[in-house]
Structures are given as structure tokens and as C-alpha cells.
Amino acid sequence: MESFLSRYRNLSVLLLLVVGQLMLLAYQVKAREDVPLIRVWAVTAVTPLAKSIEWVRSGGGGFFKNYVFLQAAETENQRLKREVGELRLKNQLLTSEIQTADRAKVLAEFRAHAPSKTLPVRVIGTGTGANSRVVYVDRGSADGVKRGMAAIVPEGIVGRVIAAYPTAALVQLITEPGSIAGVVSQKNKVRGTLKGNGADTCVVDYVQNQEKLDMGEWFYTTGADRVFPKGLPVGQVKMVRDGRTGKEIVISPSGLLAGIDEMLIVIDGVHGLIPEPAAPASTEVSILAAPPAEGGTGVEAASSQSGSLTDADRLKEKYRKIGESQGIDFGGTKGRVVDFNKPVTPGAPGQPGAGQAGAGQAGGVQPPAAGSVKPAAGGAQTAPAQPAATGTVKPPQTGSGQPAGVKPPAARTAEPGKQ
Amino acid sequence: MTGIDDRLLPDLPVKSKVSRFRPVAYIVPPLIAILFQVYVPRFVDFLSYLELPLLVTVYFALMRRQPVAGAVIGSAIGLVQDSLSQHPLGLFGIVKTLVGYFAASISQRFDVENVALRFILSFFFFLFNQFFAWVLERGLLGQAVELQVPQTIIFGFLNAVVAVPLFMVLDRLKTEEM
Incomplete structure (x- = not known):
């Protein structure tokens, strides 16, 4: 046996080492337990070094950058170039500091609002092995x-x-x-x-x-x-x-x-809710409300006041006014024909408020009483005769509480498929 | 030398120069290599491909020319590497034990001072290391890890490029040659 081991000493040692580590590996896999002692020693031994490196990097990195840069600038003896370089470096440094501060601020804000209790940690190293995707953080048990x-x-x-x-x-x-x-x-x-x-x-x-x-x-x-x-x-x-x-x-x-x-x-950890997806781009069609009545023609204003919206309604109303100004009652006065070419006479019989119209109201038809129809002063001033036209058809509310496609109040909105 | 080796490589010239190092040389460079792998990729991400512990293992195994010493050095470096990794203890240990053993065995037959040979051996043992780590991860740990062959070959080449100057630096730690 002794001669066998001495003859195959190399292979024996190799087998011993490999088998020993295989058994160690098998124990960890089978028992699903780590061998904490060795790891604790190793990690505890290198952690202070890691923290020191991180401290030097984060704290003194800017100083060394500035120092090295200034040395180079002095040797070049170009004042302008040095100043530009300094400013660039300072800008870079400040940008880096701002980014770091922003990141820390975001993390702090997130932590404050997150329902779960969390502990902020800093990465101090990576795991060994090529392409390792594990990192060491500076807080432990x-x-x-x-x-x-x-x-x-x-x-x-x-x-x-x-x-x-x-x-x-x-x-x-x-x-x-x-x-x-x-x-x-x-x-x-x-x-x-x-x-x-x-x-x-x-x-x-x-x-x-x-x-x-x-x-x-x-x-x-x-x-x-x-x-x-x-x-x-x-x-x-x-x-x-x-x-x-x-x-x-x-x-x-x-x-x-x-x-x-x-x-x-x-x-x-505290479970939260999965937010609803953001509303897709609105496909609604917006239809503006009818413009406010213009004071150009008394007929149109009156029509608007009476709620007549279509051209036929307005034409009918105009003829009625002409007829009334000539004292003709449509359907009641026999033998007389309305002269539609004759302008509407102010103060004609049947004309409400006859004789009170001002010179500017050449149409003869009394404009809407003050307060009932105001001069148009922006799109929001819609004709009072059309209150129903200013409604907003709201789409279904999303779960996030944000109504999709909120339209101005004076607009009527509707989905194309529903029109 | 075993009888098996003698039968396999009967006519190759034997280079029996054994390098010796101070005890601290066996501790500091491997430790630096491991710490490099732990901390440097954090700041310089693309350096994560560097497998410095492996290169140091290969170097000491080649220069010691003793399979037992190579296996022990590889085992120690691998276990320290394991203790700082997410893997169970023994994965890198086994692989680097094999690397150290075979590197030392090969060094008995070749002139390991040759730069080209160092390059080739570093490249070969990187592939060996990655392949056996992949086999153990899949076979023993049951992890569905993919071996990305093109990437591994490229990384092997890059590691071999780094190995040549690294070995020259480590050569300065030698105290004597026998």
C-alpha cells in the first residue's frame, strides 16, 4: 500500500483533494446548507478593505482627478486651456455629484413612500468568477x-x-x-x-x-x-x-x-398593487359647441335666443318676423301677401318692443335683452339657449383615477364609433 | 512523474528547472488577484472577463513543476474564490485543483519560460477552467447554465494576452531556480 501511494503520489494527492472538495460540495447541495465559517472568515476579512476602497473612491476621487489635471495643465502653461479644463472637470464633478445626490434623493423618497420596510445599502464589490452576477453590499446580518x-x-x-x-x-x-x-x-x-x-x-x-x-x-x-x-x-x-x-x-x-x-x-415586505396600464392615446373626436350668437342681424340673434339652430329654422323665423312687421298673420290673414323684399320695419305692429330700438339696430328686430345673450367674449361664452350642447361625454374611468381624454368643458366629445 | 506520463510522453525533452518563491509570494499575488476580481469590475465593468486567480494558479503551477504543489495551490486559490462567490464551496476549488495539477504536469515537458507557450497554455487552461466549471455547475449543482463558446474563446484569448505580461511581472518574485 505504501509503495502504491509513493508511486502514484501525485495522482493520490489529486484524488484526495478532488474527492474531498466533491464531498464538501455534495454535503452543501444535499443538506442545502452552506459552510458558513469559511465564508464568514473570507468575507469579514475583505469587507474592511472593500469599504476603504469605496470610501477612497467616492470621497477622494474628485480630489485626485483635480490634482492630476492641474499638474498637467501647469506643465502645458496654457492658461486658457487650463481654465477650460478646470471648468469642464468641475462641471463633470458637479454633474456627478448632482447625479449622486439625485439618485440618493430618489432612493430616499422611494424608501419613505414604499409600504415595505427597507434598508439602504451600498454596493462594495462583485462576486468572483468571470461574468459573475452577484454583488456585495455593505450591510450584513x-x-x-x-x-x-x-x-x-x-x-x-x-x-x-x-x-x-x-x-x-x-x-x-x-x-x-x-x-x-x-x-x-x-x-x-x-x-x-x-x-x-x-x-x-x-x-x-x-x-x-x-x-x-x-x-x-x-x-x-x-x-x-x-x-x-x-x-x-x-x-x-x-x-x-x-x-x-x-x-x-x-x-x-x-x-x-x-x-x-x-x-x-x-x-x-408589504404587498402592493399592480398599477393599471396608462390610458392609450385618445381616439375621441372633439366637436366644438355652436359659436355664441353674433349681434350682426337681429334675426339671427333672436333665432339663437329662441333656440332655432338650423338654417331652415332661422329662415322660418325671419319670414315670420317680416310677416309680423307687415301685420300679416300667416295662415290667418286672407287676401294679403307678404312682401319678403321689404325690410323689417321697426315699430311695426306685432313687433315686440317696437319703437325702442336704437339707431344701430337697423334690422328692426330687437336684440336679445341684456343678460340673456351676451356679446361673445371667448369660446366659453356660449349661447344660453344651448346648455345641452356643452356637455362632456366622459369615457370610462381608468383604474389609475385619470380620466382618459378630458376635454374642455365647452366641447362635446364622443367616440367615433358611437356617432 | 508517473508511469502513465512516461508512457504517454516518452521522447519529449524534459525541462526540470524548478522555480522557488518566498512564502509571501504564494499569498500576496493570489490574494491581489482575487481582490481584483471582486472589486475592480465594480468600477471597470469590462474587466470582469479577467480570470486573474486562474492565471496566477497556472503561473505557480507551471513554475513549480510539481503536480502536487500545483494541485494544492489551485485548491487553495479556488476555495478562497469560492468563499467570495455565490457558488457552494468546492466548485472553483475542484476546477483549479485540476488546472494546477495538469499545468504542473505539462510544465515538466515544456519550456515554460517561452512567451508563446505561456500564451497558448493560458488560453488552453482558461477554456479548461470554464468548461469544467460549466460541467460541475450543470452536473453537480443542476443549474441550467449555458456555455457560450464564442464568448469563452474570446475571453480566453484576452486572458492569454494579459497572462504574458502578468507572468513576466510574477517572474520577478522568483528567488532561485533549481
């Missing part, structure tokens, strides 16, 4: 972070905590293979399972080909996975097509689009 908690940003979900160490936690991004979440589409209510595919996008599985799904449609969490609270945005459909076993859906995760420097760990 000492701050209440536990394995299985969700990581989110205002724009959407980010991932979930897969390991919590005293001083740091490991967050698996939703794009990492093996990460899953229950999702539902916003518009068509298509349910599926979000899976990471190791790229910058995710796929949604278990959706039948018969389901309807639109490009650009939003997906939200369902809460069924017990990790992500319901109602959090996930992303928009980037590609959808029928596949062999179901729809092939690729979505771009909204939470990862802008990069992740800070995020929120959901300490105590």
Missing part, C-alpha cells in the same frame, strides 16, 4: 439583513440576498442564472416565472403561446415567490415570440438598466 430578502431600487427589482455575513451581504442579481421571481404582465395579466439567463436580460418562462402579450408591456412582481413583494416593477418586454413549449419572452430588467450603486434591502 448585524444590520438585520437575512438570506432570502429582496433587493430593489425605485426602478424595479434588483435581486435577492443569498448570503448574509456580519458585515456584508451577497446579493444575487436577477440576471444571474438560477434566480427566479413570479411575475405578471401589467396589461394582459399574463403570469410567468422570471429567470436570469446570464446576460443583461431575463426571460419569462411558463407562458402559453395562446396568451397575448405586447412588446414593451411591463411586468410586475406577483409576490408568489415569497421574496419580492407584489407590485414591484420588473421590466419591459424586449422580445416575444411563440416557442415550442411556450412563449419565448425576453425582458430588460428596469432595476439594472442604470447600474446599481445603491439599493434597498426589503427587511419587512
